[in-house]
Amino acid sequence: MARTNPRRSKGRRSPWAAAALIGVGLLLTGGAYAGASAAMAATTDETTATALTVEDGQKLFQANCATCHGLDLQGTENGPSLYGVGELSVEFQVATGRMPLQMQGPQAPQKPVQFTDEQIAAMAAYVQTTSPGPEFPAADVLDGEGDIARGAELFRINCAMCHNVAAAGGALTEGKYAPELTETSALHMYAAMVTGPQNMPVFNDMTLSLEDKRDIISSLLFIQENESPGGFKLGSLGPVSEGLFIWIFGIGSLIAITVWITAKSN
Numbered sequence: 001m002a003r004t005n006p007r008r009s010k011g012r013r014s015p016w017a018a019a020a021l022i023g024v025g026l027l028l029t030g031g032a033y034a035g036a037s038a039a040m041a042a043t044t045d046e047t048t049a050t051a052l053t054v055e056d057g058q059k060l061f062q063a064n065c066a067t068c069h070g071l072d073l074q075g076t077e078n079g080p081s082l083y084g085v086g087e088l089s090v091e092f093q094v095a096t097g098r099m100p101l102q103m104q105g106p107q108a109p110q111k112p113v114q115f116t117d118e119q120i121a122a123m124a125a126y127v128q129t130t131s132p133g134p135e136f137p138a139a140d141v142l143d144g145e146g147d148i149a150r151g152a153e154l155f156r157i158n159c160a161m162c163h164n165v166a167a168a169g170g171a172l173t174e175g176k177y178a179p180e181l182t183e184t185s186a187l188h189m190y191a192a193m194v195t196g197p198q199n200m201p202v203f204n205d206m207t208l209s210l211e212d213k214r215d216i217i218s219s220l221l222f223i224q225e226n227e228s229p230g231g232f233k234l235g236s237l238g239p240v241s242e243g244l245f246i247w248i249f250g251i252g253s254l255i256a257i258t259v260w261i262t263a264k265s266n
Helices: 014-050 055-064 086-095 117-130 148-158 186-195 210-225 239-265
Strands: none
Touching: 055 117, 086 117, 086 186, 148 210, 186 210
C-alpha cells in the first residue's frame, strides 16, 4: 500500500514568522516615535531658549540673585547694590561662574557656570533695563586685530604688576589674587577693564581709550594663540621658578655625580 505524505496548505505560515513580523513592526513604530519625540523636544528647547525675555530674566534674577542683591537691585548686607552695573557686569560675573557666590571670601573664584547663555543674556537685559550701565562693545573691539606691540606695552604699564607680564596671574594681599588671562575671552577682558570686578580698578575711556583696550586685548589674544618663544615657561614666574629648577636639578645632579665618584673610588 503506497504511503501518502500530507501536504501543508499553501496559505499557512509558520508561527515564528508571525512573531518576527510583529517584532519588526514594534521596532519600526518605536523608532519612529523616538525620532519624532527627539525632534519635537529639540524644537521646543530652541523655541524656549530664543523666546527668553526681560521678564524671564527678572524671574531668574529674583529666584537666584535677589537673596543677596535685593528684589529691586538695591543690595543687602550680603551683597552690593547693582544700580548702574549694567549688562556687561552681569554677563561677566555670571558667565564666568563667579556668581551666584558659593561662599563669602576674599574674592569670588571662577567656577562652572550654572546658567545657559540665553538665561545669562536675559538676566543681563533685565538689569540693563532696570538700572542701565556699561554695555557690550562693538565687534571690532574684540576682533584681535589691534596693534599687538602697543597693546603689550600698555599691558606692562597698567596690568602686569598684578597679572604678571606673561598674563599668568599673581598673588595679592589678604588672600586675594589676580587671575591668569591665558584662557580668558576677549569679551571678558573688555568687561574686566570697564567694570573693575573685585580688586581690579576701572579703566574708563579717560584712562584707557577704546583703541587702547582693543590693543591690549589683541596682545593678550596673541599670547594665548602663540607658544612661548623661550621654550618651557615654568609657570611664567620668572627667576623664582628658574632658580628653583636650577637648584633642584642642577645642584642635585652635581651632588649625585659627586657621591657616585666617591663611591667608585672607594
